[in-house]
Amino acid sequence: MAAIHLPRAMRIGAGTLDELPEALAQFGLSRPLIVTDGWMASSGVLERVETILTAAGLQPRAFTGVVPDPTVTSVEAATAFLREGDHDCVIGLGGGSSIDTAKVVAVKAARDLPITALKAPHQEDAPALPIVAIPTTAGTGSEATRVTVITDAATDEKMLCMGLAYLPSIAILDYELTLTKPARLTADTGIDSLVHAVEAYVSRRANPFSDAAALSAMRLIWPNLPLACADPGNRPAREALMLGALQGGIAFSNASVALVHGMSRPIGAHFHVSHGLSNAMLMPVVTQWSAPAALPRYATCARAMGIADDSESDQSAVGRLVEALHRINADLSVPTPAAYGIARDRWDDLVPLMAAQALASGSPANNPRVPDAAEIAALYAQAWD
Incomplete structure (x- = not known):
């Protein structure tokens, strides 16, 4: 239901x-x-x-x-x-x-x-x-x-x-x-939309309605995000990204977000990193950690985005997905927390609190692989650099 x-x-x-x-x-x-x-x-x-x-x-x-x-x-x-x-x-x-x-x-x-x-x-x-x-x-x-x-x-x-x-x-x-939105904002908000769609699809609260919206959002966002970043006036790409953002919002509002969002909010609160950018910092490592618990679902995401085809195994498709998420971060100049300029000692000091705040939000409980505080802390450490 x-x-x-x-x-x-x-x-x-x-x-x-x-x-x-x-x-x-x-x-x-x-x-x-x-x-x-x-x-x-x-x-x-x-x-x-x-x-x-x-x-x-x-x-x-x-x-x-x-x-x-x-x-x-x-x-x-x-x-x-x-x-x-x-x-x-x-x-x-x-x-x-x-x-x-x-x-x-x-x-x-x-x-x-x-x-x-x-x-x-x-x-x-x-x-x-x-x-x-x-x-x-x-x-x-x-x-x-x-x-x-x-x-x-x-x-x-x-x-x-x-x-x-x-x-x-x-x-x-x-x-x-x-149409006048700069490349950095285009990249950060576009990846935010993509995370909405992927997390809604792999969420434990996913349903057939949210699945349809999530997959459509992925098909719209993935190929058009680099085009809009390269050419802000690209009208078809801008139209696709706005429709993809809408469908991503519909998807997660009628399913849920998951671990990426749970971990992202504390980064934004403590270090004033924009929401889309903190999502992007976390997406590759959290996807790699979560995927074994929902391999077919993540593989379907890879195929919807055109990263893998139907002839490949789920394991191969998910491997391509993780590689592609790392690659798009590099292509769109998404910094790590270290490269962003966050002090390592302050990051390490706040990790226990951030992990507790992530868990308290409830979002990690919707993840296909549900973490405890120690596992979230380890993922923050991995995402650092």
Whole structure:
């Protein structure tokens, strides 16, 4: 059995941003708060969205204080800004940080709970303000998920918050918003999407619906990621990556992520490494360690990505998969933690805490091979260099 959850309305393709007023009107919404970051405000993207809305007779307000890896403090500031106005929905405009912030603001607008009370295993399912997701990075899949991640700066913990209240009502997926995205961000977010798809497929909570979305995402992301990194204006590649990110988000939201994500969040919290990049640092070593417990599943991933063909054994296909993951990290200049500049002594000191935080998130329990704290510590050591 599987319980499937999706946004109520999705508009996908070039130019769909212009349909935002129509999408809001379908839901009877007219007083949006836009939640975004300073770059979106300075780049002209926010102004474009505001112009589209005001031309339709709407009067949006915009909070532009979203920070990377959103913190409790930044979310509280956005919530206070919302309460100064009269809003009937929250629009998350930008990358995963903007959409994740918008999700929590929408929930806190309806229920004034501390964010620490919302973290998993707590489930927040009761309806909150409607959420509208407009991704500009084609990576996190947050536009299709019922999860959000907020950092507690006091403890350096990335808190996973879950429930139907965080699932966007509307998603606008206009790949033209990604055409100016730089190669580094393209690489990091693209690998993030790939990890979503692979982990959803090998997860212990996988189901036929999530499998179909995950395999489609892999077929879209793997060949097109290098093309978009090499040529940011490659429209077919950008379109494929945005659709792949959406399907990867649908896959893991209706199955789960696993060990890579469980280990990745503490790296981001303690060392301020972007989420996609920390996933990429871990993906090859965690895949190699996990694969013996689900060889046919990982082999199917390799075949879907075009890395292996049907004539090869599962063992051979998985070997090719691990090699390809190492190779794409090299091709896309993904640094190891050592090359990133993290101090070895601080890394070693924090490994026990990071392992405990990874386990506490629950994600490693969904992995085909379930680790204990010592095995996670060993994988962190292996990933170091």
